[in-house]
Amino acid sequence: MTTWLFHLTVVAATVVLLWLGVNWLDRFRLIRLRHAQTPQALFLELCRAHHLSRVERELLTVISETCARDKCCLVFVDRQLIAQFGGAHPAQAEQCHELCRRLFGS
């Protein structure tokens, strides 16, 4: 019983340490990404500034992929990109409309 408990504790501690390590590394990577002088980092900053939800961010990321890689932030200044995407994908038209409203107002 004692041996089993000991092994359980070691495994649990290892799992916790592993989780903490991965989490710390991810956080560190995120911080680096935010401070990187890249369009992607700017994209993140803009998403945070607009308090976009995960779904909205996902959609916006998909839309930004229609542009060149280094122009992913254009979706924040050109509403036509979102509108065109909504036109091409009727299933997401409603979400695109809501996203436009969030980023550009009425």
Place this chain on the structure above:
Amino acid sequence: MVPIRRRLVRTIGPRVPPASRPMSMPRKTTFDLLAETQNGAAVDVLVAALDLADPAIQALAVEALLKRRPTRGIVELVRRFHFLSGPSRELVEKDGAFLGRDLRECLLSGDAAVRNNALDLICRFEDYSQLPTLVRLLEGENVRERGAVEHAVFKLANRLYEHLKFGKEGDEAGVFLRDAQRVRHQMLSTLESACHRYPVHRCRQVIEGLLILGDPDNMHLKNLFRDAAEEVRSAAAELLCSSRHPGVMGLVLDSMSQNYPFPAAFAAFERRTDPEFICHLLRNWPRKPGPFQQKNIKELRMAAWLEPERNCLDLVPAALHRMLIAFLMSTGLTQPQKLEVLEWMVHWGSADGRLAATDVLVDLEDDKVQEVVLESLESEEPDVQAWATGQLRTWAIPNAMELLVERLDSPMPEVRQAARSELAGFDIHRALELCEHLEPRLQVAVGKLLRKIDPQTIHKLKEQMLSAIRRKRIRAARAALAMRLHLDVADSLMIMARDSDNLVRRTAAEVLGNVGTRESAAMLLELTHDDSPRVREAANAALDAMLALRGAPAAPGGST
């Protein structure tokens, strides 16, 4: 390719509740972040936003770029300046004064569109600090926008001149240049250095700028005329003789107030014939020149524009003719040269100019003026004929009085007025003195003449008839009768008829007998009961004469 989507979605923080989301002005949120973020990629986004059709987005991008001030972004902004919407341009113009460093980069860029737009903006913003860069550009080889750069140099000098000359008056509120003198000093220093390198850049606008902003006392200008190479000085002298900028023309004039004026300024006085210079000179030449001005202008032995055969005098506005004569007489031109101009003025000048010229010609006793006066008497121009009428007595023209009297009946009011002015010395006072010594026929003619010369004759005659001095009252009443003016002074005669002096009453009775109105008859009847037997006698005689003249009593209320 690793999908960017997966990485981004994973790395972003927790979802924010909808209630706390910033719903108002989301676009402003975007552009505020783009303006403030440390991320250099924001500049690319802002530049891309400049090309969008939405004017509001464009304006926000411009605002963010101006706030952020990245050189690359500003260069792109300048490149697109003429394609921006109105509000975006206004933003650039509002903040333009702070773009100095960036505009310098634009000037030095190899892109023609950027450079041209930068030159345009430098002129709009009056960015005087760009002058050294502009000069550097001029000194470079194969500068395609050379004309635009030269224009910018001239425009900056001109704008600063306007600030210095007109100050607050010439500017709208807000664009008044507070430190204009400091800017002028810096510009003069730069321009002088650039002038010494004239053989390199060959830009006359640089020299012209120095002449526009300089004054005869200025050190930089003195250095130019003293130390510069012969070629540079020649170019400067040539500009003094040809530039139509008020600053350069002012420099030519101001130089004359110096003890040692620029020799080139003398050359300009001698050679220039353009109407701009002539008008500037005559408008600004002082009424009372200073001692140096007098001394210097006396040294002027020729002036091309003052030669009548060159037809430059025709270009002088009539309002400046009088000033022209004053200037002419202050020069050192020879007597025949001056006479030529004066005679031109008498022939063709304005009324003012003719008078000024005539005043001078009287002293010079020029006989040619008599011919001009006689010719001008037949002129169809009222001003010319009026001037000639005014000159009849001055120049002792034969039959001057007869001609003057004729012109009292001229259909032209100006001529009538001129004749009246000339004959003004012959008024009622003079006529009263002479009247007793004239033949009756002449007395009547004098009465008519007086009324033409002076419309106030009757009024003045009445004043004499009511004078405090008895002799004057009696003389005026008798003269009124002699000159056949008694009907117009009947009311004064009625007052005289009630005078305390019996001699005055008697004179009034004698004259009233010739008036022949019911009122005068009534007054004569009243005088038949006067205390003085001489007055009663005169009144009775006047009544008898009146009745004899009419053959019946006077009609009630009317003149007989």
